[in-house]
Amino acid sequence: MAEHTTSRSGISTRAAEIAVTLLTLALGALVAYASYRLGSTWGEYGPGAGYFPFYIGSIICIASIVNLIQAATAPPGKRIFVEWGALKRVFAVLVPAALFIAGIYLIGIYVSALLYIAIFMIWIGKYPWHKGLAVGFGVSFALFLMFEVWFLVLLPKGAYNVLSFIGY
Amino acid sequence: MEELNSLLHGFSVVLTPYNLVLMFVGVFLGIVVGVLPGLGGANGVAILLPLTFAMSPTSAIVMLSCIYWGALFGGAITSILFNIPGEPWSVATTFDGYPMAQQGHAGEALTASFTASFFGALCAVIMITFIAPALADFALSFGPPEFFSVYFLTFCSFIGMGREKPAKIIVSMMIGFALAAVGIDIVTGQLRLTFGFTELLRGFSFLIAVIGLFGIGEILLSMEEGLSFSGKTARMNLKVVLETWRRLPRFWGTALRSMVIGCWLGVTPGGATPASFMAYGVAKRTSRDGEKFGTGQLEGVVAPEVANNAAGTSALLPMIALGIPGSPTAAVLLGGLMIWGLQPGPLLFKEQPDFVWGLIASMYLGNIATLILCLTCVPFFAAILRVPFSIIAPVIVVICAVGAYTVSNAQSDIWYMLVFGVVGYVFRKLDYPLAPLVLALVLGDMAESAFRQSMLMAHGDLRIFFSNWLVGSITGLALLALFWPLIAKGFAVLRARSSAAEA
Numbered sequence: 001m002a003e004h005t006t007s008r009s010g011i012s013t014r015a016a017e018i019a020v021t022l023l024t025l026a027l028g029a030l031v032a033y034a035s036y037r038l039g040s041t042w043g044e045y046g047p048g049a050g051y052f053p054f055y056i057g058s059i060i061c062i063a064s065i066v067n068l069i070q071a072a073t074a075p076p077g078k079r080i081f082v083e084w085g086a087l088k089r090v091f092a093v094l095v096p097a098a099l100f101i102a103g104i105y106l107i108g109i110y111v112s113a114l115l116y117i118a119i120f121m122i123w124i125g126k127y128p129w130h131k132g133l134a135v136g137f138g139v140s141f142a143l144f145l146m147f148e149v150w151f152l153v154l155l156p157k158g159a160y161n162v163l164s165f166i167g168y
Numbered sequence: 169m170e171e172l173n174s175l176l177h178g179f180s181v182v183l184t185p186y187n188l189v190l191m192f193v194g195v196f197l198g199i200v201v202g203v204l205p206g207l208g209g210a211n212g213v214a215i216l217l218p219l220t221f222a223m224s225p226t227s228a229i230v231m232l233s234c235i236y237w238g239a240l241f242g243g244a245i246t247s248i249l250f251n252i253p254g255e256p257w258s259v260a261t262t263f264d265g266y267p268m269a270q271q272g273h274a275g276e277a278l279t280a281s282f283t284a285s286f287f288g289a290l291c292a293v294i295m296i297t298f299i300a301p302a303l304a305d306f307a308l309s310f311g312p313p314e315f316f317s318v319y320f321l322t323f324c325s326f327i328g329m330g331r332e333k334p335a336k337i338i339v340s341m342m343i344g345f346a347l348a349a350v351g352i353d354i355v356t357g358q359l360r361l362t363f364g365f366t367e368l369l370r371g372f373s374f375l376i377a378v379i380g381l382f383g384i385g386e387i388l389l390s391m392e393e394g395l396s397f398s399g400k401t402a403r404m405n406l407k408v409v410l411e412t413w414r415r416l417p418r419f420w421g422t423a424l425r426s427m428v429i430g431c432w433l434g435v436t437p438g439g440a441t442p443a444s445f446m447a448y449g450v451a452k453r454t455s456r457d458g459e460k461f462g463t464g465q466l467e468g469v470v471a472p473e474v475a476n477n478a479a480g481t482s483a484l485l486p487m488i489a490l491g492i493p494g495s496p497t498a499a500v501l502l503g504g505l506m507i508w509g510l511q512p513g514p515l516l517f518k519e520q521p522d523f524v525w526g527l528i529a530s531m532y533l534g535n536i537a538t539l540i541l542c543l544t545c546v547p548f549f550a551a552i553l554r555v556p557f558s559i560i561a562p563v564i565v566v567i568c569a570v571g572a573y574t575v576s577n578a579q580s581d582i583w584y585m586l587v588f589g590v591v592g593y594v595f596r597k598l599d600y601p602l603a604p605l606v607l608a609l610v611l612g613d614m615a616e617s618a619f620r621q622s623m624l625m626a627h628g629d630l631r632i633f634f635s636n637w638l639v640g641s642i643t644g645l646a647l648l649a650l651f652w653p654l655i656a657k658g659f660a661v662l663r664a665r666s667s668a669a670e671a
Contacts, residue, residue, distance in 0.1 A: 013598070016594070016597070016598060017598055020594060020598055024339050024343065027346070028342070028346075031346045034360075034361050034363070035349075035360070035361070038360060039358075042628060047620050047623050048356065049353040049355070049356045049358040049360055050360070051620065052616045052620065053345075053346060053360060053361065056342050056345045056346050056349065057342075057346065059342050060338075060339055060343065063335040063338040063342065064335075066335040067333070067335045067339065070333065070335070081597060081598075082392060082597070086393070087392075089391050089392055090391055090392050090593070092391070093388060093561060094388065094586075094590070097384070097562075097565050097586060100562075100565065100566070100569070101569065101582050101586060104569070104579060104582065109566075109569070109570065109573070113569075116562055116566065117559075117562040117563060117566065120558065120561070120562040121558055121559055121562070124558045125556060125558025125559065126558075127558070135559060139563055139566060143566070147570070151219055151222075153218070153219070153574055155570060155573060155574070156573065156579055
């Protein structure tokens with residue numbers, strides 16, 4: 001699978017299809033099993049709590065198996081789910097986004113957003129650092145005005161509230 | 169003409185300065201989210217929903233439904249100028265819209281598209297005005313089995329009408345139902361599918377799912393494609409608008425056909441996208457210039473735009489009359505109804521006439537407002553798309569995160585949003601449709617309780633869904649929709665045989 005030599009290499013669509021069907025199959029089985037444990041039959045007051053979800057889980061399993069068979073028996077074409085280069089770009093969005101969300105717990109959403117936008121622009125967009133900081137600050141400040149000041153909706157400030165010095 | 173009186177009353181409810189301002193704000197935001205990658209009607213409404221908790225329900229729905237109109241119209245801007253369909257139902261608009269822009273006729277294409285959108289939406293609103301009250305009246309006699317059979321019809325028509333493989337639609341839909349089941353069971357009070365995690369007690373909010381699946385998923389997709397927008401510019405001035413308007417009446421036949429297709433398919437779920445393609449195909453076949461379609465024909469812009477706006481608007485008909493949404497955005501609006509403390513369903517017309525008729529009146533006004541804003545501000549909206557993606561992407565992620573957090577002030581929701589984003593990205597790439605998942609997540613609890621009540625009434629006998637002509641015919645219709653692909657194939661085989669026998 002890891003043929004880095006050709007320009008069009010990546011995860012094949014077939015592998016991705018099979019992986020997803022296996023995941024949905026596992027999910028369906030989990031739902032069905034948990035509902036069965038909960039009481040999927042007729043209880044004292046009518047259908048039990050697991051009655052409906054049990055069928056849902058079972059249907060997910062059946063449909064996943066159909067998908068699995070279709071994916072596995074499909075001719076092994078050269079279709080590619082995602083190329084390595086494209087996958088790298090996807091992770092270039094995903095990883096900073098995860099760090100941004102983790103940052104919310106520590107330093108709050110405003111500061112975390114400022115840093116996230118600035119670093120993303122400087123690192124991915126190759127902007128000079130002052131432009132990144134300016135846009136990051138502008139967006140954060142606009143959010144701050146909109147939520148804390150106008151709509152009075154409080155957003156998370158994090159464990160180390162950097163904004164406490166201005167009274168928020 | 170009771171409807172007209174009610175409608176006039178609705179106008180009197182909506183026509184306050186405050187509501188009119190909200191209307192323009194909504195339309196403006198709607199066009200912006202329609203133009204921006206990663207934001208669309210559904211998640212735009214979902215993100216802004218928490219900001220409306222403090223408003224009166226009528227003002228809130230006026231603003232949110234205007235976001236929807238704006239997004240419906242705005243999708244055409246990116247399709248025509250950038251050849252990037254902002255929404256799946258604008259794909260057909262690119263066929264003739266982008267060639268027109270390449271030839272320097274972007275202004276004409278945009279004017280035609282906005283006017284066509286307005287015409288489609290207006291016809292659908294007129295239909296809603298007269299049919300919705302009657303339908304709601306009729307639905308008042310529905311019991312749990314009837315309601316479940318209508319839900320069943322909704323979901324079956326997704327499976328039967330969808331482009332994707334049926335098994336994939338089913339998986340996506342059932343995952344939605346499973347997610348809806350997480351949390352406390354309303355009937356027995358037992359915990360379901362929480363696996364001991366207290367975080368899961370609250371269950372999954374469909375708003376988080378919408379923001380993640382559509383918003384973050386779209387950002388990941390756009391990033392993967394490494395988009396660099398290269399758009400055409402549009403000259404829009406009064407002269408271009410008036411000249412285009414003079415040419416438009418010639419296409420009245422196409423517009424009417426597309427409108428009927430749109431209204432018809434829009435009532436069934438997921439109808440806007442097939443409606444736009446079907447209208448384009450029908451126009452191509454019936455038009456005198458049919459063979460020139462695809463090279464920049466005005467008529468080829470008119471047909472899909474009339475149809476998708478008629479469909480997008482009439483998707484609100486079942487939501488208003490029955491409490492069953494026809495599209496993901498309608499589902500989000502329905503969720504909003506429940507959050508504002510209104511009980512969706514046929515009783516809404518009786519219990520909240522101000523709200524319902526205010527909403528219908530705002531559909532008329534909102535579409536006029538959208539037409540005006542679209543015709544006057546295109547250069548501004550097109551300029552938004554020229555902002556480089558490396559600025560747009562993190563800003564949209566931040567906006568989505570804020571939207572996800574404010575739904576129920578929970579930081580864990582932001583993580584769920586990211587996970588839904590990855591799911592949305594993978595599902596989109598593998599042709600798993602997202603709309604059924606969202607609709608099942610919204611309707612899951614209601615569908616389940618209708619099912620359980622029916623089962624209680626019938627002591628577990630599934631034949632209750634055929635117990636009288638009403639419920640029986642809805643269930644029958646649902647089964648017909650479900651097996652429609654097979655039935656259509658069967659007919660095709662029969663026809664092929666008979667024509668072979670004749671020859």
